[in-house]
Amino acid sequence: MKTIQVELAEKRYPIHIGSGLFEKLPQFLEGIGWGRERRLMLVADSHVSPLYAERVLKPLEQAGFTVGQITHPAGEESKSLHTLERLVEDCIRFGLDRSGAVLALGGGVTGDLAGFLAASYMRGIPFIQLPTTLLAHDSSVGGKVGVNHPLGKNMIGAFHQPAMVVFDTDVLKTLPEREILSGCAEVVKHALIWDASFADWLMEHHRQLMALEPEVTAEAIERGCRVKAAVVSQDEKESGIRAILNYGHTIGHALESVSGYGAFTHGEAVAVGMAGAALLGEALGTATEVFPFTRELLAAFRLPTHLSPVWAEEELLAAMKRDKKAKKGAYTFVLPTGIGSVVLQHGVEEAAIREVLARLRGGESR
């Protein structure tokens, strides 16, 4: 087992990564001072719940904890105020009070949704992230939680740090291949923004990671979490540097929003966005020759780096304008300065973005 500490101004919390960790949950809870009088509500989606809820419930119940259980439909559509209202209802009926806590067992959807439940239930109770997707090595760390609005992704949310993250890597075995690759996109992102040697390591080990070879998988998750933890500890509420974690997400979110959530996995959309950011960086002169390696690395993970013409340019631009990172109407992008480093660039002109969208559509980025 590997443990990383996330150090924040007012708080620190551990990330445990390894095999067979759900069995040790009672000890981990003890480690953060949680006693049996704290009622727990386990939230999972309709795919994850039948697979793994028991694995979490059993050791906790055997150790004397009282655990309720909520299952929400799998899929991005569940990240909504509507689902939140249903979750709150279940928590009230279960008798969860301010001394209670939430366990978020699942991918980024459950983590964001159940995290926002914890952030807003009775004005905030603690929660623990139990990620079950590779992508969730990213989403489970850092405290960004929330739901979507029909007009935009993650429009309603909070910063609410988990009390702990327990990543039992055994659960990844059942993950559909496309979801593994989606998670690889965020692993690649962490390497590209922060750590060139991590990027090279990923290029070398991409086959083992895609095959979920245990050692490589745990190392990839650990290194990815280290990047995330380092950035978040410098800027918990995204007033500055944290924005670099949105590398690839400006175009990525626009693509998700225009295509309707579900057509792309999050990672696929972000992969296209990182290809676009590399092209944009080269065009604006923040970096040279980052696109070829970026494309090669993403392609190694069978992630897309081009844009189908069915997604209309005007709609993508409109969606980007609505992006949370857009300040006062100008476009803001995270751009590469090299492999392993990026910069936050404000006031990017529309013409440059149109050019990049055109190139993403052309043969160039295939």
Add this chain to the structure above:
Amino acid sequence: MKTIQVELAEKRYPIHIGSGLFEKLPQFLEGIGWGRERRLMLVADSHVSPLYAERVLKPLEQAGFTVGQITHPAGEESKSLHTLERLVEDCIRFGLDRSGAVLALGGGVTGDLAGFLAASYMRGIPFIQLPTTLLAHDSSVGGKVGVNHPLGKNMIGAFHQPAMVVFDTDVLKTLPEREILSGCAEVVKHALIWDASFADWLMEHHRQLMALEPEVTAEAIERGCRVKAAVVSQDEKESGIRAILNYGHTIGHALESVSGYGAFTHGEAVAVGMAGAALLGEALGTATEVFPFTRELLAAFRLPTHLSPVWAEEELLAAMKRDKKAKKGAYTFVLPTGIGSVVLQHGVEEAAIREVLARLRGGESR
């Protein structure tokens, strides 16, 4: 004009109280460092908007600010996730981004709703409270924001402190009498929990306050805000002493919940709750002879101190059990230790509460 500073661990903010203050909003914004590039969204309800939105909009627009406007239906029913979703839609369409802010113009309903909008929109933007009810001297200070769930009041929310509170007392003139009296209940609460001399002063000046005589009104608001600010600054997130602000609210909230929001004003429900807390304190021996003065003071403000038998005891008890202050199933009450001081009492037994409910129904408390 009177100004109180609310001092918190990481933040301080001013409360301005006086006549004609909305005209000075541009200066006040300058005072907290807000420039014209910050888009503002004014939220008000369907009663307040036609009366006072212009008074807020005009000086700001003349000073060069861009201000959007949302009107939501008046009434407690608007404190819902459903209304929140509509507000978020309007904010997105207006182009409000992370550099924007919310102005909450209204009573506690608008303050709580628009405050939660600000707390959760794009994971949190700043907001200003512009209270228009007497009750809102309480709700606008301290950062508790949120919405109701069909199963319970204020079940979904956040702690999100305003950047400023501007109480223009001129707007109280149009307040329906019943709402004035509702606000008086929270003024009385602040006196009863903290400041015996304030309670005596209220007994002496109740007629002038109910008539909204300007000097007395401003002084009552100021003294009430001082109590609130003092308590909140000691315990921003209600981990301890702040719970005393819920004096009268355990029974009060149960009554609102059982009667369906709307049958009672918030203040009326809290008045019955304070009468109940006084009786309970006497029964449990935390205080002696607090009930007669409590009843007299509430009656002076024409507030109810008895309970109609139509509200079933079992339902009231069930609602109290769901109360956020209930920890692990036991009843928790704020009880008087005298006039001007209270104590937080855990583990209050059901039998004692049943007795008090019976006495509140009887002639005794009329």
